Amino acid sequence: MRVTRRYRFAASHRLHSSAFTELQNRELYGKCNNPYGHGHDYVLDVTATGPVDPSSGLVVHVPTLDRLVSERVLRDFDHRYINADLAEFKALVPTSENIMRVIEDRLMTHWSEVFPGQWPRLEGIRLRETKRNFFELTP
Amino acid sequence: MLITRRAEFSASHVCAQPALTPEQNRELYGAAANPSGHGHNYVLEVTLEGDPDPVTGMVFDLKRLKELIQQTVIDPMDHRFLNYEVPPFDRIVPTTENVAAEIWSRLSPHFGDGNPRLNNVRLYETDDLFVDYPGGRP
Numbered sequence: 001m002r003v004t005r006r007y008r009f010a011a012s013h014r015l016h017s018s019a020f021t022e023l024q025n026r027e028l029y030g031k032c033n034n035p036y037g038h039g040h041d042y043v044l045d046v047t048a049t050g051p052v053d054p055s056s057g058l059v060v061h062v063p064t065l066d067r068l069v070s071e072r073v074l075r076d077f078d079h080r081y082i083n084a085d086l087a088e089f090k091a092l093v094p095t096s097e098n099i100m101r102v103i104e105d106r107l108m109t110h111w112s113e114v115f116p117g118q119w120p121r122l123e124g125i126r127l128r129e130t131k132r133n134f135f136e137l138t139p
Numbered sequence: 140m141l142i143t144r145r146a147e148f149s150a151s152h153v154c155a156q157p158a159l160t161p162e163q164n165r166e167l168y169g170a171a172a173n174p175s176g177h178g179h180n181y182v183l184e185v186t187l188e189g190d191p192d193p194v195t196g197m198v199f200d201l202k203r204l205k206e207l208i209q210q211t212v213i214d215p216m217d218h219r220f221l222n223y224e225v226p227p228f229d230r231i232v233p234t235t236e237n238v239a240a241e242i243w244s245r246l247s248p249h250f251g252d253g254n255p256r257l258n259n260v261r262l263y264e265t266d267d268l269f270v271d272y273p274g275g276r277p
Contacts, residue, residue: 002270057233
Protein backbone atom coordinates (compact mmCIF):
# COMPACT_ATOMS: atom_id res chain seq x y z
CA MET A 1 0.00 0.00 0.00
CA ARG A 2 1.18 3.53 -0.74
CA VAL A 3 0.86 6.50 1.59
CA THR A 4 1.33 10.01 0.21
CA ARG A 5 1.96 13.06 2.35
CA ARG A 6 1.74 16.56 0.89
CA TYR A 7 4.08 19.41 1.87
CA ARG A 8 4.45 22.99 0.70
CA PHE A 9 7.31 25.45 0.41
CA ALA A 10 7.64 28.92 -1.07
CA ALA A 11 10.89 29.67 -2.88
CA SER A 12 12.33 31.81 -5.61
CA HIS A 13 14.68 30.83 -8.42
CA ARG A 14 16.18 31.99 -11.67
CA LEU A 15 16.76 29.71 -14.65
CA HIS A 16 20.10 30.65 -16.18
CA SER A 17 22.94 28.46 -17.42
CA SER A 18 26.55 29.57 -17.77
CA ALA A 19 26.74 27.22 -20.78
CA PHE A 20 24.70 29.70 -22.83
CA THR A 21 24.95 33.35 -23.85
CA GLU A 22 22.63 35.98 -22.37
CA LEU A 23 20.53 35.86 -25.52
CA GLN A 24 20.40 32.05 -25.57
CA ASN A 25 19.38 31.99 -21.91
CA ARG A 26 16.64 34.49 -22.61
CA GLU A 27 15.37 32.44 -25.55
CA LEU A 28 15.54 29.11 -23.71
CA TYR A 29 14.13 30.03 -20.31
CA GLY A 30 11.97 33.02 -21.25
CA LYS A 31 10.47 34.87 -18.27
CA CYS A 32 12.15 32.37 -15.93
CA ASN A 33 15.47 33.98 -16.92
CA ASN A 34 14.54 37.33 -15.34
CA PRO A 35 17.79 38.48 -13.66
CA TYR A 36 16.20 39.13 -10.27
CA GLY A 37 14.45 35.77 -10.09
CA HIS A 38 10.81 34.94 -9.30
CA GLY A 39 9.03 32.54 -6.97
CA HIS A 40 6.50 29.74 -6.62
CA ASP A 41 4.41 28.03 -3.99
CA TYR A 42 5.76 24.55 -4.55
CA VAL A 43 3.71 21.52 -3.54
CA LEU A 44 5.74 18.41 -2.73
CA ASP A 45 4.11 14.97 -2.51
CA VAL A 46 6.23 12.27 -0.87
CA THR A 47 5.01 8.69 -1.31
CA ALA A 48 6.08 5.83 0.94
CA THR A 49 5.24 2.20 0.23
CA GLY A 50 5.14 -0.96 2.27
CA PRO A 51 2.90 -3.53 3.92
CA VAL A 52 0.37 -2.42 6.52
CA ASP A 53 1.69 -3.38 9.94
CA PRO A 54 -0.99 -5.73 11.32
CA SER A 55 -0.80 -4.30 14.85
CA SER A 56 -0.58 -0.58 14.20
CA GLY A 57 -2.51 -0.50 10.93
CA LEU A 58 0.17 1.81 9.55
CA VAL A 59 2.46 1.72 6.50
CA VAL A 60 4.54 4.64 7.71
CA HIS A 61 4.77 6.62 10.93
CA VAL A 62 3.72 9.96 9.46
CA PRO A 63 5.23 12.17 12.21
CA THR A 64 8.62 10.58 11.47
CA LEU A 65 8.20 11.24 7.74
CA ASP A 66 7.17 14.82 8.55
CA ARG A 67 10.30 15.30 10.63
CA LEU A 68 12.54 13.91 7.86
CA VAL A 69 11.03 16.11 5.15
CA SER A 70 10.99 19.13 7.42
CA GLU A 71 14.62 18.79 8.50
CA ARG A 72 16.11 17.71 5.17
CA VAL A 73 13.99 19.66 2.68
CA LEU A 74 11.59 22.28 3.98
CA ARG A 75 13.99 23.89 6.42
CA ASP A 76 16.43 24.66 3.59
CA PHE A 77 14.00 25.32 0.73
CA ASP A 78 11.15 27.24 2.35
CA HIS A 79 11.35 31.01 1.92
CA ARG A 80 14.73 30.84 0.19
CA TYR A 81 16.25 31.98 -3.09
CA ILE A 82 17.29 28.55 -4.34
CA ASN A 83 20.13 29.81 -6.57
CA ALA A 84 21.80 31.74 -3.78
CA ASP A 85 20.89 29.88 -0.59
CA LEU A 86 21.41 26.21 -1.50
CA ALA A 87 24.89 24.83 -2.13
CA GLU A 88 23.63 22.20 -4.58
CA PHE A 89 22.54 24.94 -7.00
CA LYS A 90 25.74 26.93 -7.19
CA ALA A 91 26.42 25.21 -10.51
CA LEU A 92 23.05 23.58 -11.17
CA VAL A 93 20.10 25.29 -12.85
CA PRO A 94 17.14 25.10 -10.41
CA THR A 95 14.59 23.72 -12.86
CA SER A 96 11.89 21.64 -11.22
CA GLU A 97 13.60 18.57 -12.68
CA ASN A 98 16.85 19.40 -10.86
CA ILE A 99 15.04 20.42 -7.67
CA MET A 100 13.35 17.00 -7.71
CA ARG A 101 16.71 15.24 -8.04
CA VAL A 102 18.18 17.18 -5.12
CA ILE A 103 15.15 16.52 -2.91
CA GLU A 104 15.17 12.82 -3.79
CA ASP A 105 18.89 12.62 -3.05
CA ARG A 106 18.46 14.31 0.32
CA LEU A 107 15.58 12.00 1.28
CA MET A 108 17.35 8.83 0.11
CA THR A 109 20.55 9.78 1.92
CA HIS A 110 18.77 10.06 5.26
CA TRP A 111 15.89 7.60 4.76
CA SER A 112 17.52 4.61 6.48
CA GLU A 113 18.46 6.74 9.48
CA VAL A 114 14.80 7.25 10.34
CA PHE A 115 13.35 4.10 8.73
CA PRO A 116 16.02 1.45 9.44
CA GLY A 117 13.86 -1.58 8.53
CA GLN A 118 13.05 -3.07 5.14
CA TRP A 119 9.84 -1.01 5.06
CA PRO A 120 8.61 1.59 4.35
CA ARG A 121 10.46 2.51 1.18
CA LEU A 122 10.47 5.81 -0.66
CA GLU A 123 8.18 5.13 -3.62
CA GLY A 124 8.50 8.48 -5.33
CA ILE A 125 8.10 12.22 -5.14
CA ARG A 126 6.00 14.67 -7.10
CA LEU A 127 6.66 18.39 -7.32
CA ARG A 128 4.04 20.89 -8.40
CA GLU A 129 5.59 24.17 -9.45
CA THR A 130 2.30 25.85 -10.40
CA LYS A 131 -1.26 24.62 -10.77
CA ARG A 132 -0.48 23.90 -14.39
CA ASN A 133 2.65 21.80 -14.19
CA PHE A 134 4.04 19.00 -12.08
CA PHE A 135 6.97 16.61 -12.16
CA GLU A 136 7.27 13.04 -10.89
CA LEU A 137 10.30 10.99 -9.98
CA THR A 138 10.59 7.35 -8.92
CA PRO A 139 13.90 6.34 -7.32
CA MET B 140 -8.51 2.81 -19.83
CA LEU B 141 -9.01 4.03 -16.29
CA ILE B 142 -12.18 5.65 -14.97
CA THR B 143 -12.48 7.18 -11.51
CA ARG B 144 -15.47 8.09 -9.43
CA ARG B 145 -15.11 10.35 -6.40
CA ALA B 146 -17.25 10.27 -3.25
CA GLU B 147 -17.08 11.84 0.19
CA PHE B 148 -18.05 10.81 3.68
CA SER B 149 -17.56 12.32 7.10
CA ALA B 150 -16.74 10.08 10.02
CA SER B 151 -15.04 10.05 13.39
CA HIS B 152 -12.47 7.60 14.68
CA VAL B 153 -9.86 6.87 17.34
CA CYS B 154 -6.49 5.36 16.47
CA ALA B 155 -5.35 3.36 19.48
CA GLN B 156 -4.53 -0.25 20.30
CA PRO B 157 -6.08 -1.74 23.46
CA ALA B 158 -2.81 -3.60 24.13
CA LEU B 159 -0.81 -0.36 24.38
CA THR B 160 -0.68 2.22 27.15
CA PRO B 161 -2.15 5.69 26.53
CA GLU B 162 1.42 7.01 26.33
CA GLN B 163 2.42 4.40 23.72
CA ASN B 164 -0.69 5.13 21.66
CA ARG B 165 0.03 8.83 21.85
CA GLU B 166 3.59 8.20 20.66
CA LEU B 167 2.43 6.06 17.73
CA TYR B 168 -0.70 7.86 16.55
CA GLY B 169 -0.22 11.40 17.90
CA ALA B 170 -3.39 13.45 18.32
CA ALA B 171 -5.36 10.70 16.55
CA ALA B 172 -5.12 8.65 19.76
CA ASN B 173 -7.41 11.04 21.66
CA PRO B 174 -9.81 8.57 23.38
CA SER B 175 -12.93 10.62 22.64
CA GLY B 176 -12.23 10.57 18.91
CA HIS B 177 -12.09 13.17 16.17
CA GLY B 178 -13.35 13.36 12.60
CA HIS B 179 -12.44 13.85 8.97
CA ASN B 180 -14.08 14.64 5.66
CA TYR B 181 -12.81 11.59 3.83
CA VAL B 182 -12.56 11.75 0.05
CA LEU B 183 -12.68 8.43 -1.79
CA GLU B 184 -11.58 7.86 -5.39
CA VAL B 185 -12.47 4.49 -6.89
CA THR B 186 -10.68 3.65 -10.13
CA LEU B 187 -11.78 0.93 -12.56
CA GLU B 188 -9.72 -0.40 -15.44
CA GLY B 189 -11.12 -1.80 -18.64
CA ASP B 190 -11.90 -1.37 -22.31
CA PRO B 191 -14.96 0.62 -23.35
CA ASP B 192 -17.87 -1.51 -24.48
CA PRO B 193 -18.09 -1.07 -28.28
CA VAL B 194 -21.85 -0.48 -28.15
CA THR B 195 -22.29 1.69 -25.04
CA GLY B 196 -18.89 3.38 -25.29
CA MET B 197 -18.49 2.94 -21.54
CA VAL B 198 -15.95 1.03 -19.42
CA PHE B 199 -18.59 0.82 -16.70
CA ASP B 200 -21.83 2.63 -15.98
CA LEU B 201 -20.74 5.47 -13.67
CA LYS B 202 -24.27 5.71 -12.28
CA ARG B 203 -23.99 2.07 -11.25
CA LEU B 204 -20.55 2.70 -9.73
CA LYS B 205 -21.96 5.66 -7.80
CA GLU B 206 -24.73 3.42 -6.42
CA LEU B 207 -22.27 0.69 -5.46
CA ILE B 208 -20.07 3.15 -3.58
CA GLN B 209 -23.13 4.65 -1.93
CA GLN B 210 -24.48 1.28 -0.77
CA THR B 211 -21.24 -0.38 0.32
CA VAL B 212 -19.28 2.58 1.72
CA ILE B 213 -21.14 5.86 2.10
CA ASP B 214 -24.38 4.61 3.65
CA PRO B 215 -22.60 2.52 6.31
CA MET B 216 -19.76 4.97 7.06
CA ASP B 217 -21.05 8.51 6.56
CA HIS B 218 -21.67 10.40 9.80
CA ARG B 219 -20.60 7.39 11.89
CA PHE B 220 -18.03 6.77 14.60
CA LEU B 221 -16.05 4.07 12.81
CA ASN B 222 -14.74 2.30 15.94
CA TYR B 223 -18.20 1.82 17.41
CA GLU B 224 -20.50 1.58 14.43
CA VAL B 225 -18.63 0.11 11.45
CA PRO B 226 -17.17 -3.39 11.74
CA PRO B 227 -14.36 -4.48 11.52
CA PHE B 228 -13.14 -1.29 13.21
CA ASP B 229 -14.38 -2.55 16.55
CA ARG B 230 -11.45 -4.99 16.24
CA ILE B 231 -8.84 -3.29 14.04
CA VAL B 232 -7.51 0.25 14.20
CA PRO B 233 -9.29 2.53 11.67
CA THR B 234 -6.14 4.05 10.22
CA THR B 235 -6.45 5.44 6.70
CA GLU B 236 -4.60 2.33 5.50
CA ASN B 237 -7.08 -0.04 7.13
CA VAL B 238 -10.13 1.95 6.02
CA ALA B 239 -8.87 1.90 2.41
CA ALA B 240 -8.31 -1.88 2.55
CA GLU B 241 -11.81 -2.35 4.01
CA ILE B 242 -13.32 -0.26 1.21
CA TRP B 243 -11.46 -2.40 -1.34
CA SER B 244 -12.81 -5.60 0.22
CA ARG B 245 -16.35 -4.20 0.11
CA LEU B 246 -16.13 -3.17 -3.55
CA SER B 247 -14.03 -5.93 -5.06
CA PRO B 248 -16.73 -8.68 -4.94
CA HIS B 249 -18.70 -6.61 -7.45
CA PHE B 250 -15.93 -6.83 -10.04
CA GLY B 251 -14.15 -9.79 -11.58
CA ASP B 252 -10.66 -10.10 -12.97
CA GLY B 253 -11.83 -9.22 -16.43
CA ASN B 254 -13.47 -6.12 -17.83
CA PRO B 255 -13.65 -3.93 -15.87
CA ARG B 256 -11.53 -4.77 -12.85
CA LEU B 257 -11.10 -2.73 -9.70
CA ASN B 258 -7.79 -0.90 -10.25
CA ASN B 259 -7.26 1.30 -7.19
CA VAL B 260 -8.83 2.74 -4.08
CA ARG B 261 -7.47 6.14 -3.08
CA LEU B 262 -8.61 7.52 0.26
CA TYR B 263 -7.83 11.06 1.38
CA GLU B 264 -8.01 11.54 5.13
CA THR B 265 -7.08 15.21 4.63
CA ASP B 266 -5.93 17.23 1.62
CA ASP B 267 -2.36 16.48 2.72
CA LEU B 268 -2.55 12.75 3.46
CA PHE B 269 -3.87 9.96 1.28
CA VAL B 270 -3.32 6.26 0.65
CA ASP B 271 -3.49 4.23 -2.55
CA TYR B 272 -4.45 0.56 -2.38
CA PRO B 273 -4.36 -1.41 -5.64
CA GLY B 274 -5.39 -4.73 -4.03
CA GLY B 275 -3.16 -7.64 -3.12
CA ARG B 276 -1.25 -7.69 0.14
CA PRO B 277 -2.35 -4.60 2.09
